[in-house]
Amino acid sequence: DADVTQTPRNRITKTGKRIMLECSQTKGHDRMYWYRQDPGLGLRLIYYSFDVKDINKGEISDGYSVSRQAQAKFSLSLESAIPNQTALYFCATSDLRDQAFTNTGELFFGEGSRLTVL
Amino acid sequence: AQSVTQLGSHVSVSEGALVLLRCNYSSSVPPYLFWYVQYPNQGLQLLLKYTSAATLVKGINGFEAEFKKSETSFHLTKPSAHMSDAAEYFCAAYSGNTPLVFGKGTRLSVIA
Numbered sequence: 001d002a003d004v005t006q007t008p009r010n011r012i013t014k015t016g017k018r019i020m021l022e023c024s025q026t027k028g029h030d031r032m033y034w035y036r037q038d039p040g041l042g043l044r045l046i047y048y049s050f051d052v053k054d055i056n057k058g059e060i061s062d063g064y065s066v067s068r069q070a071q072a073k074f075s076l077s078l079e080s081a082i083p084n085q086t087a088l089y090f091c092a093t094s095d096l097r098d099q100a101f102t103n104t105g106e107l108f109f110g111e112g113s114r115l116t117v118l
Numbered sequence: 119a120q121s122v123t124q125l126g127s128h129v130s131v132s133e134g135a136l137v138l139l140r141c142n143y144s145s146s147v148p149p150y151l152f153w154y155v156q157y158p159n160q161g162l163q164l165l166l167k168y169t170s171a172a173t174l175v176k177g178i179n180g181f182e183a184e185f186k187k188s189e190t191s192f193h194l195t196k197p198s199a200h201m202s203d204a205a206e207y208f209c210a211a212y213s214g215n216t217p218l219v220f221g222k223g224t225r226l227s228v229i230a
Binding site: 033035040041042043044045048058090094105106107109110111112 | 124127150152154160161162163164167208210212217218220221222223
């Protein structure tokens with residue numbers, strides 16, 4: 001099983017619908033992230049959480065909200081989906097300290113959730 | 119704020135030719151640097167990372183990258199391209215207690 005699991009993997013929805021993308025991890029990491037990928041724009045950070053009580057906005061948080069239900073779970077919601085939110089969404093995790101006891105910021109990614117808003 | 123620039127959104131090479139993907143970072147303080155690869159319909163996986171040890175970093179699948187502080191660069195190379203190297207490659211930088219910052223990606227095509 002994957003260490004970082006995203007559901008659903010693919011979703012087609014209509015404008016105005018509420019959508020939730022879920023992420024769960026078995027890596028035991030405290031830090032979790034949601035990124036959005038668009039062709040030609042790379043990965044852009046939506047929200048991130050350094051622990052269960054910590055939520056931070058990224059560069060493109062408008063139109064999105066998140067919930068950190070537990071150390072292992074981090075959900076992304078689109079309250080009222082619009083077509084320009086059509087994209088590939090990635091959840092990622094990182095550890096405060098890697099095996100070298102250094103905080104290098106390395107990310108571990110899920111396989112992505114492809115969302116299409118019609 | 120940290121920024122990462124990847125020169126060339128699309129690079130095309132012949133099979134067996136040298137692969138060179140360019141990445142420059144903006145910080146005056148050398149960050150930790152990463153290259154990730156994304157194969158079609160897959161997530162991102164780590165190719166290699168620079169964490170202030172050796173400046174020449176070797177990664178998986180024959181790739182390597184050299185950190186050059188004077189040029190603020192971290193270019194990715196592979197001596198001989200293989201068809202299976204066709205993918206999107208992302209350079210990223212980490213400068214402290216903030217999330218990784220990614221470049222816009224370079225799509226590598228390998229021509230038979």
